[in-house]
Amino acid sequence: MDYDAAPSHDTFSRLLRLLDPEAFGRAFAAFAVAFVRAGQETPEVVSLDGKALRRAYEKGLAASPPLTVSGFAAETRLCLAAVSPSDGENEVEAALKVIEPIDLTGRLITADALHCHPRMAEAITQRGGDYLLALKGNRRHWLRRANLRLADATPSIAERTETSHGRNEWRQAEIVAAAEPLMPGHQAFIRITSRRDQAKPLMRLFMASTLLSPQQALDLTRAHWQIENGLHWMLDVHLDEDLSRAARTMLPPTQPSSIGSPETSCKPPTLPTFPSATALRNAPGMTTTSSMPSLIRMTSTSALSAHVLNSPGTDDHVAKSDA
Structure with missing residues (x-):
């Protein structure tokens, strides 16, 4: 590519603002699934996790920054889908929407204890997938039964x-x-006990929809953290997502009803007039206080751009850290 003649920062900004993020997300999710399937011989781990855009909050709502829930293919390091909760929704509802466009056949879904509930289990198993969900004190009765079962049986x-x-x-x-x-x-309870150097041992419990071998359990519980290292860390450290102050960046969606209608089909198309970068920054509802970094950047995370387009902070890239 001739970088001297490449489209400018403002051109990419205007283009991305005019895209319908939901339509683009669906199209990219279909591509991502086909891409993963093409080179996949073993079951894929898809990790679910939410990430807040810490500085992209509305004025007076610093305690409630925008949230994006992602589905991340651990082995291919590809973000398959990302959803931001609508008004009145939370991370639980968004996670259920994340798995809707993903083909779950032969896949193992991993998630933290927030998503260990019957609705998630049913959504996964009905579509041919399996799950490995963390079990903690928010399900205290299940936690007690898991500990009793592990104590009574021979694991x-x-x-x-x-x-x-x-x-x-x-x-x-x-x-x-x-x-x-x-x-x-x-079908099974899993207990992982770990110890680093001379620290006290740490025990974690999981519920699984398939009876894994202990070796598989060690591998799959570790694979979940790829979403932190391979996606959130990349978004924050490389793309400075947590520094973004962009709270709303989408222009009003294009109305397709007038395109190709009898009144306009015989007329030459009217090319859209794109606002200048200054006009975009000063438009009502825009809260960006820092300049937008370059929108096109190659990274080791294949579908980073899709995650950006599905995040509330389209304009300012995306990021977070290790577990």
């Missing part, structure tokens, strides 16, 4: 010791079949 166990990033880590997986399902598709 399958596997251990692993790793040295990485200057620290030694020991991890152990214990798996038992559930005596009875606690939500749709539930």
Whole structure:
């Protein structure tokens, strides 16, 4: 590409503001699924997690910044879908919408304890997927039953010791079949115990819709954190998403009803008049206080642009960190 003749920053800005983010998101999700399927031989882990755009809040609403929930393919490092909650919705509702456009057949969905509930389990299993969901105190009765089952039964166990990033880590997986399902598709309880260097051991519990081997459990529970390292960290550190002050960047959507109508079909099309960058920044409802960084940038996360277009902060790229 001849970078001296490439479209300018403002050209990309105007183009992206005129796109319908929902339509683009659906189209990109279809492409992403086909892309993953083309090179996939083993079940893919799709991690669900939400991320707040810390500085893109409306005036007086610093405690409630915009939120985006993403579905991230851990192995291919591809963001398959991203949804921002509508008015009156929360991260739970947005996560259910994230998995709607994704083909879940043969996939394992991982998520934190917020999404360990019957609606999520049913949405995944009805569409041919499996789940591995964290279990914590927000489901205290299920947590108690999981601990009792692990204490009474003889679990399958596997251990692993790793040295990485200057620290030694020991991890152990214990798996038992559930005596009875606690939500749709539930088949097993998993306990992961880990210890870094000389720190106290940390125990985490999970509910799974398939009876995994202990070795698989060690791999799959670790794979969930790719969404933090491979997506959120990239968005924040490389693209400065958390520094973005763009709260609303979309122009009013184009009305397709007038395109190709009898009144206009015989007339030459009227080319749209694009506002200048200054006019866009000063338009009502715009709250951007910093200049927009370059919108086109190649990174190791394949579908970063789709995530940007589906995020409230289209104008200022996207980011967060490690687990």
